[in-house]
């Protein structure tokens with residue numbers, strides 16, 4: 001029943017319907033679409049008042065959104081563009097096939113670009129404007145798996161050599177190769193945005209478009225009509241991040257944003273929605289969210305058939321066909337299409353009666369027709385008031401024929417046999433002989449050929465080549481000593497948390513003549529938690545529409561002030577979105593030539609743990625800036641329990657090579673780290689970014705004990721030496737973050753009660769110490785004849801006597817990973833296990849990281865070394881009130 005095509009309910013006369021349709025046509029003709037829309041809207045309201053229950057649908061029919069009569073003329077040389085596209089298709093395929101002939105299973109994708117070639121080529125020839133001195137340029141997020149096509153175009157443009165193409169996916173070859181996917185870390189002059197972890201780029205593109213507006217609204221760049229284009233796969237839209245922020249884009253009226261979703265109806269394993277219609281599903285999601293949706297489903301060959309279909313039968317049939325069936329139809333013969341698609345109804349069959357089977361087979365889909373794609377892009381760039389999504393129907397593996405066109409295995413296709421290669425060559429008219437083409441050579445027509453000339457001229461008209469990455473911001477010049485000086489002084493006994501200390505620095509940085517404007521505070525609905533509400537009024541919360549209401553707390557000093565030139569990005573509860581803003585702000589030095597300095601502060605447990613893949617992408621993109629993990633520490637954040645208490649993030653930060661991770665204890669340490677970070681990133685241009693944990697436990701901040709800046713930055717320094725360095729019993733205690741205070745208390749207990757003289761070290765960064773250690777080891781291994789280098793930590797401890805004990809609010813693995821460069825055995829205390837809702841003292845007892853356990857660990861080490869009697873240890877356990885049979889925090 002479902003597939004049955006009937007155009008009207010029982011009993012309704014054809015003529016009645018016809019009259020209504022004709023009236024609408026005549027209104028359209030005489031008064032235009034707006035009046036027609038108004039009439040329909042009034043009819044709908046009238047129907048509702050009269051009890052007619054019209055089902056809600058955000059869908060339009062399964063047809064092109066732009067009718068033929070509104071289709072603009074195609075401005076280019078269609079034949080020449082087709083030839084250029086064919087050459088790119090060939091070279092993209094050649095890259096993958098050749099790479100896999102040389103190195104079996106090196107991988108690469110043919111069918112994604114094969115389906116998207118027209119979508120990209122119309123963009124390259126007519127829309128994507130390059131970044132120039134005068135114009136900021138459009139921003140394009142390329143679908144990661146389409147990169148062979150983007151490389152192949154750069155080859156035709158003369159930007160990439162055949163040698164480079166030869167080394168696709170062979171980056172370590174002499175002379176370098178091409179990275180599998182877009183990676184700015186690996187190809188910093190070419191790629192701007194890493195997109196291949198699917199779902200990241202749509203979200204990043206939305207926040208990029210919003211950040212562009214933020215810069216304009218704050219007067220940091222001129223307002224332009226530059227666009228952000230994001231090319232996505234239809235399968236990719238199943239990633240929650242893909243659609244997760246689409247309402248932000250419409251709410252912010254981001255008409256500078258265009259999504260192009262390549263709807264080939266397939267993903268890796270098979271159809272995206274075999275039993276449904278992904279295009280209609282996406283249309284309703286985007287329309288429901290307030291986007292301008294343009295469907296490009298059918299090519300020009302279909303236009304006359306639609307014209308003959310005065311009863312709307314064809315559109316109805318199309319609307320009822322599931323994607324699994326469509327997938328079958330596009331790879332079937334004309335006779336099959338006639339029988340199975342049109343054959344369902346005599347009237348449908350009549351529509352295609354004049355057409356041969358061959359011309360039925362050749363009916364193109366919209367995403368392969370440059371005229372339809374051009375019309376959609378033009379409408380998208382001209383559209384005002386909301387973002388646009390283009391849903392373009394294509395065939396996965398288009399042109400691969402038997403080698404994979406539309407087949408479920410096509411995503412993985414990397415090899416073609418000789419017949420398949422010849423067929424592809426012939427289909428796209430590549431000037432290679434039967435013998436030559438089986439070698440799959442790269443082919444570039446001569447410099448003076450019409451193809452190369454045309455392609456170059458088009459890019460010249462659009463300002464230059466895309467993609468291209470360059471760093472355009474000038475380095476900062478000031479040293480900011482004055483700015484940070486007061487924080488080296490300490491709090492004179494006043495109890496403050498490191499979070500409060502950081503917010504104080506932020507407040508001061510915001511007023512600095514050089515960097516004040518450049519600071520971008522980013523917070524996901526947690527500003528009050530961090531005591532940042534005082535910045536609401538002074539810096540303002542960015543809102544593209546200002547503040548249309550009188551805030552309920554307007555009479556208070558710290559009222560919630562939204563402003564068009566507000567500086568704070570208050571993102572709401574989205575760490576992923578906030579991270580996307582961090583990335584946009586932290587890469588503006590390249591994208592816009594503006595040194596914006598993001599400070600993204602969030603609940604530390606919801607950072608590395610929740611959005612690690614965005615952080616990885618930020619690293620790849622050479623993002624600069626500071627991430628601040630607030631309310632950090634498994635035992636320092638009391639009360640909040642298992643899901644909130646973070647003892648993990650410093651371990652999770654380890655894999656990100658260019659991320660500097662610090663767990664500071666005192667305000668002056670934070671000041672030193674931030675000041676040096678600004679110097680390294682924004683003066684020296686280093687491609688690093690920072691992760692700093694800040695806590696909410698208040699205590700007196702000491703002043704900086706002498707010149708320990710170098711030690712703070714390198715990862716450790718001696719904070720408080722033992723008073724009696726002549727004592728017989730000696731120890732070295734290592735503390736970090738808020739646990740440093742526990743270490744200091746242990747130092748006192750050890751000295752006064754047990755006669756142990758301990759030095760206390762502040763370990764600001766286990767990661768820095770670890771990287772220094774492995775780098776030193778590596779150098780020594782590779783230079784056996786050279787003077788062996790000594791790890792920093794080994795140097796620090798060269799003359800440090802006694803047993804070694806480390807304690808932090810993070811996993812024990814952190815100190816353990818550097819223990820091999822210590823002169824003696826290390827005892828590590830840490831917070832492995834699930835957190836608990838409790839107060840700090842109870843938590844530190846539970847996790848065995850308080851001063852008593854540090855004392856006990858030290859005495860135990862001395863006992864193992866034969867320096868004290870067992871009886872001392874037994875008594876200490878009792879005196880310290882340690883329950884030796886308590887539950888194990890790691891497993892309970």
Ligand SMILES: Cc1ncc(C[n+]2csc(CCOP(=O)(O)OP(=O)(O)O)c2C)c(N)n1
Nearest residue numbers: 112196197198233234235236262266267268
């Ligand atoms: C987060 C993530 N998960 C899985 C993959 C592996 N993967 C690469 S391509 C692909 C299928 C892509 O389908 P679609 O988005 O429809 O793109 P198409 O190639 O069809 O244009 C998958 C699952 C990935 N790259 N990223």
Ligand SMILES: [Mg+2]
Nearest residue numbers: 234235266267
């Ligand atoms: Mg797909």
